[in-house]
Amino acid sequence: MARPVRFNIHPKEGDINSAVAVAEAPAGYSGDGFFTTKLSDVVGLARKNSIWPLPFATSCCGIEFMATMGSHYDISRFGSERVGFSPRQCDLLMVMGTIAKKMAPVLRQVYLQMAEPRWVLAVGACASSGGIFDTYSVLQGIDQVIPVDVYVPGCPPRPEAILDGFMKIQELVGQESIRRRNSPQYQALMDSYGIQ
């Protein structure tokens, strides 16, 4: 018996407004041919939608990041099309995996090589706290050597969780005052890690 062919009998019409995500404009005053808003809002808007991540993947969580970067989860939807592999060019250090104590100076060096403003995302239990490796050879959380902005829990976290952490970073980036990095609090934070 012939089966009815039913593919695409109700094709969906493309809707440009739902298919393309457009960043919302910051609050401000607009009129005929002009728009005024705060500079920090515009800077934040530009920064948060064009974060260049630097993946620092050392073990199993790195595999989840590869999925996050791949076409199914696709971190480029969040403006991170360009994953950089030079710390000089990148804004966001994504640390995914177990960091052995011997690796700690390397991680710190990579962080120091990044230009301000820079953010750090600790993905997974290992990067956040040492995870299951409560042992003499593993760094018990990367916040012992560098400041961390957002922690993603999980062993390993699913790509959705990594994306969630990434969006939390975006929130921080978008709301950050352009003077934060010159503030005494930030200086004190850096001093507590011995970073000049």
Added chain:
Amino acid sequence: MELSNQYIQQRLTEKFGEQVFNFEDTYGMLSFEAPKDQNLKVMQFLYDDAELQFRFMTDLCAVNYPDQPGRELAVVYHLHNLRDNVRIRFKVFTSVAEPDVYTASQLFSTANWMERETYDFYGVNFVGHPNLKRILNVDEMDYFPMRKEYPLEDQTRIDKDDEMFGRG
């Protein structure tokens, strides 16, 4: 003639007499012991002998036996005869207070890094080693982590619940 464990044992006893002892045949693999100052002589004999020809070192490691006073550290050599495909294990014991063992790195180049690793984790002092320093752990480490008197866990953590980590 096939190289049998009995034959290896016989040759060793002929040569070293009382100096080689504790022969064991576990799962078909011969293992025996010698005093620690004889380790190079025994391995040199096993290497040079035309029939024995144990000329390949597969592994070198240490074991910590804290409840054997005077014999706390065992250094285990795994040797391989590639011609007859026979493997043996050779052990020397040393006290933890004076963990000096002669280096095998002159005889087997591969022993160089393996002895560094053994030193790194058990603190066995290989006398005559060309470069005896830590190889895997951080240079700042001030103890030998595989010795049983040291805890496995990192001691810098204060926020982990000891109950949950089985050390309450």
